[in-house]
Amino acid sequence: MNMKAAFIMIFVMMAPMLDTTMTNIGVNTILKDLNSTVNSIQWVTSAYVLALGLAVPLAGWLVDQFSGKRLMALAQLAFLIGSLASGVAMNVPTLLIGRIIQGAAAGIIIPLATTLMIRMAQGQNLGQLMSVVGLPIVFAPILGPTVGGALIKFWSWHWLFYINIPLVVIALVLVECYLPKFMPQQSTQKPFDWIGFILIVGGFAGLIVAVTNFSQNDIFGKLSVLAPGLVGLDCLLGYVVYAVNWPQQALLPIKLFKNAHFAASTVLLSMSGLMVNGAMFALPLFLQNIRHLSVIMTGVYLIALGAGMLVTRTQVGKITDTYGAKWVVVISLIMAVVTTLPFAYFTKSTPNWLILTMLFLMGLSRSGVTIPIMSDSYTGLAPVLIPEATVTTRMAQNIGGSIATAILAAVIASYEGNNIATATMLSAAYYHTFIWIAVGTAVAVIPALFLSVKTREVTTC
Structure with missing residues (x-):
């Protein structure tokens, strides 16, 4: 693999990755400055992650039509425009427009970089490759x-x-x-599947809007909740029917899910959004609103989380290449549950060393989840399916993250109420938030049992 090209693509992923964690740390400040609510301001995170996830299919199609180098440059320009729009924003709607542009650009940059690096590696040492690809994910939390x-x-x-x-x-x-041209591998151009794209956009956007609207009144039967929710479900079911009947046109081929490892990986990546994106949304709010830390001290505390990820990242890739993903992920998920639950009971008087220790241990467990799952999603797939597999897994991870953020924001908002929240209300809100994260992580153990296991041959003299 061309290491110069690999590290260039790692660098181009840094801005989108840093943007997510930097924005999470500022959610509380933006909320107060724009006189918003947790429910409304969560769209600053959700809109970015959702746009990122929904733009991924477009990246998967474009990489087979045009030069990878040209696509990367155009996506970077779009991200620059979105950053400027977000920076000059003086109200929530303007900020959301900028965030959507940023997210859409990031949705092309990140999977494009991953796909091109996998092509350079030619399917060898995918666990170690995922460790390299994940470097921005490590340094972003730090x-x-x-x-x-x-x-x-x-x-x-x-x-x-x-x-x-x-x-x-x-x-x-x-x-x-310095980047090579990366000309498309397909000999013929495939039309973009606009029908599938619209169904996917409608499906996940409808579900997130339904969750957000529900949290505003806690009334499930209202039209503002039922209408987008039903539209979302209908779109997703419609896409399945469409993809089964017109497999050659489908944006995300159903045949990918015939591979058990890929199917399990996709489900897990979607669920991991609760542990990764959801936790990164909730932790800064917890540290600022319950622990009353300043925004800069909140950032310092979260270094412990990133440091834990950095410690295990390289070794996790090697272990996955040797033994498979199954038990690495199962053990990591159990550890993630154990390190998340204490935050439900932490208070203002909890010792600082205990919180920092739990953040560090939580970081150790996160590397053991994302890297093995991402590498296992490519196990047994034909090289021609790699771009579509990358699209599907990236979509699952980011859309899962946006849904998780919306759900956790709804949980916080439902306990804080519409008035000024008391200390008791805030404690209840974050107690239930971390319980949700822990339970969602525990449930993820079930699909993890379907990941791959590699047996080592024993030779005798």
């Missing part, structure tokens, strides 16, 4: 909260988005000067 906290402390939350500008400019220069 650098993002700290840098974001400092930007808010010394300037304003607007700089959470302005900081992307120099990163994107450098990335553009590297792409133009």
